[in-house]
Amino acid sequence: MESVIERIKKGHFWKFHGGIHPPEQKFLTSDKPIRNLPIPEQLVLPLQQHIGQAGKLLVAIGEHVLKGQALTQSSHPMAVPIHAPTSGKITNIKNAVIAHPSGLSELCLFLEPDNNDQWQQRHICPDFTQLTDHDILTKIADAGIAGMGGAGFPTHVKVNNSNKINYLIINAAECEPYITADDLLIREHCATVIDGIKILNHLLKPTHILIGIENNKPEAIKTLQQASQGIEHIQVCILPTKYPSGGEKQLIKVLTGKEITSGTLPSNQGIVMQNVATCYAIADAVINDVPLIKRVVSVSGQGLGKPQNVWALLGTPVSYLLSQCDYQNNQHKQVIMGGPMMGFTLPTDQVPIVKTSNCILAPSEQEISSQTKEVECIRCGQCADACPAQLLPQELQWSAKAKDQQQLAKLNLFDCIECGACAYVCPSQIPLVHYYRIAKAEIRQQQQLDITAEKAKLRFEARKIRLENDKKAREDKHKKAAAARKERMNSNTPIANTEKSAVAAALARVKAKKAQASAQQSTIENSTDVNAKKSNSDNAATDNSEKKTQVAAAIARAKAKKLAQKEKNQATEGIVDKPLDSVTQSTTDDKKSKIAAAVVKAKAKKIKETALQVKSDSVTKEPDNKKAVSSMDKVILESDKKAKVAAAIAKAKAKKLNEPTTDVPKNESEQSLSKSDDKKSKIAAAVAKAKARKLASKIAEPAEEQINVSIEKTNTAKPIDDKKSRVAAAIAKAKAKKQQRSESI
């Protein structure tokens, strides 16, 4: 069997499956030289112009940049920088519509050229063979080169290859029926293209270099053959014209007979492919230190008066190119970016040229009719015959319509290169590629969702385990502490003995307290006159004063509660009564209620304070300091708690009140008003809390000093008793007051 090279030398090539022969339209632009355009008034530079990641911004609005200056930077391997295509000022950095079928906006730099076209400092390298591979790769990466054939894969990643490369294939096939950009580039800048190929040769050291070019570009073929004569292992391969022979896998199949397995890269089989325009950019970058700032664009179509290839600065708006090529602004306004087979209709003509845009097509009505009516599939099977990837387009279409993702995966949807051959041959005019694109996007999204779901699941489970562990750890800690305590108590050390006795004493105290409490309960319940009798004795007097304080506190609480209730009712009534009143009314209501709540709180606090004062005043001689302190602490704690609760209630109220008001549509100023109110209330609550705390600490200090307070505690009884006793105490207090009055009189 003859070797690949022998076959190629004889002009025998393999064939890829399918393919079509759309009408050639290259004559529109192939006979005119590449035109240099004047610098446009504004350049729009999307931060991301390739597959991968966008870099970080290096410039700010208002900054003056020089031609070739890097505008973004990133250490991410899949990110390539963008550069200023000319010198000028960055006027804006904002979202703008990008060259994407979705018409979505992405972050773009707006550059206003100063028309000086002033270069930054460049370092020209006359002999690249002196450079190390790493230097060359860095130069390519820093120049921002990404595959210019259309996919936009970062070039430095593609050529940074450790595999043994058998074939370096230069793709000059350019099979799209309108595009002549590569053709013209070869004809006019063949030397630079060959330089680029030499650099790639230096980097990759391939056994053979194959330049694949279709036979419809005779001039380019001749130029290439002349230029490549000096190099041994380079072979210009003249291929029969068939769409899509410029596809990576198709060109590899045609030239080498190898098929790239689904899901693998050509480099795994020792093949690297680069586009002609990319070779040019590599040479320019490595030798002349010119980053990728311009490219050849075929501006074609019969909708133009002067279709031509142009050197377009990256960022040039499509509208500028069209006007330069005498765009006849007729009824038919469809503008396509990319070729007619694989391109997409632009959402607006303000989108900029990016690194991957090789063609702007402004067709006339006769060339591409905008409205085609899709009819039912007649199962003719022509699409399967035309498919260069040997898929089953009609089955794919059915599965895509049924959203059967499993079946689509089985039919190898992701091997579809979206060349559009199936849609081209379809007699029913079914836009097959569109269905595939939709299905691909859906599958990708589903995969993304699956990944996030899996992540969420893991995180959820991890959290559950963590919480359980925390709980367990806490319990263990408590258990351990309890066990340690027990052990200590059981050991016969002096500390344990004192602790034991302390516990015993505490138990005894509690018992005594209980007995006292029950005794008092009965006395209060039996007769209220007892108070009068009691007041005669010292003991009774202390009882009385103590009671007074508690009663006062209780009354204060009750008052506060009532007031709050009232306020609340009023507020809600106000809202219910006039739900359609102006918002300002409701906000003032809101305010009022808040203020009222605050007043109530303040009152409650004052009363409490006086109560405490009374308590501390009523000093008697009964020496039970421990009790006193503990009870004091309790009171303080309680008051603190109360204050907190009050604050929380106030907050909750404010929230509730806010809710209905926010339902009513407001203008902005009112909104901000309510927001500030909200904030005020928050601050008020915080202040109240702080005050309560201060008060508590203040009281605590004198309390410690006045240790002789004797207390009969009704509030140590159970909560239910507490209520009862409070009521009782209230009655008692009233009586005591009366008596006091009569005594003073």
Next chain:
Amino acid sequence: MSLCFGALLGYASVRFKVEGDPLAEQLDALLPQTQCGQCGYPGCKPYAEAVANGEAINKCAPGGEDTIKKIAELMGVEIQPLDENHVADNTPKVAFIIEEDCIGCTKCIQACPVDAIIGTTKQMHTIIIDECTGCDLCVAPCPVDCIIMKPIELTKQNWQWDLNNIPVVQLD
């Protein structure tokens, strides 16, 4: 021979024993894992287990019709419309904390089922968008209502081709 095969089967049943309830696992894989609790169960897995034990299949609001369809297929039951009590707007959302309003109470952190909120006491909190499932559970506990649910921004990556609605703007 029967003894031999019996032993073989016995060994196989021990060797290849399936851990857990495979049906619940499969159901769990179909659920969207937002852990939102809208179904009334504390997370997706408990609901999957409940469905495996005969709970209604139409309670997953974030999953919507698609999930119901898949569950129905797996369980071999009729497709049901989404439970009326659980009908919710299931456009994908993420939580967003209005940071200037946050008082640092940590309540939302405790509510988040996937630990997607960073913050600590009296420090401003924020959401890790990539981890947020949009479950809505952090919104209610916030005492100052500084958490809002924002629809996920449309980008080139998550944009869907829509044949009937290609946003082709007529050029001037």
